[in-house]
Amino acid sequence: MMPEIQRIGNSPRWSDVVIHAGVARWVEVANDLTTDATSQVHQILNQIDETLVQIGSDRTRLLQITIYVASQDVVPILNEHWDSWVPQGHAPVRACMHVGLGKNCLVEMLITAAVS
Amino acid sequence: MMPEIQRIGNSPRWSDVVIHAGVARWVEVANDLTTDATSQVHQILNQIDETLVQIGSDRTRLLQITIYVASQDVVPILNEHWDSWVPQGHAPVRACMHVGLGKNCLVEMLITAAVS
């Protein structure tokens, strides 16, 4: 029997992914934060793909992505990558806003996806 | 049989509404962003009502609304409209914060509601 809650990742401060009742929730920031916005967006979208594989889901089952940017200048860069990444006809709900993020972090995404 | 995920709206960048496991998620910004805060709040609450009808839900089944404002000055205007809009005894969970939004956008809401 499946446990009620599955957690992936062993940081003491947070889990990388939490799955409950067919919904996975997680946060992505670029693994390499020394890079520019283009690289950080590119890294994050790749990392989402990797996590989707890991949890047995895929891009067509994304429910919602909330995107936090450290500057409005990041938004056009984000959109350029985003538009070719999102599967047409299966786009998630998306909100995007400018907030203060951690040191060197230019983009952070909060993701919700369906899993079986 | 119901599909696992229902998506409403056909923008390539996002879906207007995503429904999964009896929960609808969506984002509202005012359709007309050339207007002042009073109008934008009024528009958004009307748009939520329209979406609720569209998905077969109603105001008493709102679960959570996160409200992003582009200025703290919007909050009293928001509250005035909000308080007469929220069904007494059935209010959603609400968080409200000041962030940077897109051009001319003074309010954005992230909504979660129950659907059958």
Place this chain on the structure above:
Amino acid sequence: MMPEIQRIGNSPRWSDVVIHAGVARWVEVANDLTTDATSQVHQILNQIDETLVQIGSDRTRLLQITIYVASQDVVPILNEHWDSWVPQGHAPVRACMHVGLGKNCLVEMLITAAVS
């Protein structure tokens, strides 16, 4: 039979907690906002514990906590309290960002937890 949606708290503006489909959602700000960041963080984590008891859940069933701080200076204070509060091996997903909050409010948390 359980109602579809359970709401706790009777403010006209929001519910304190909303429970639907085995998931509880709620927001915490410190009950006493005249205090410093250390106290506000401490209060909020205690308040989460109280709410978890009230809804028949516990710290090991937290799914996601989004943390909003009014200043980046709050983050190290938050982390110090957080790290000893989070149950090892059962940490929620966590995002933390700097936004504008209400008057005197230094920290606000948006919580999702599993309930039976």
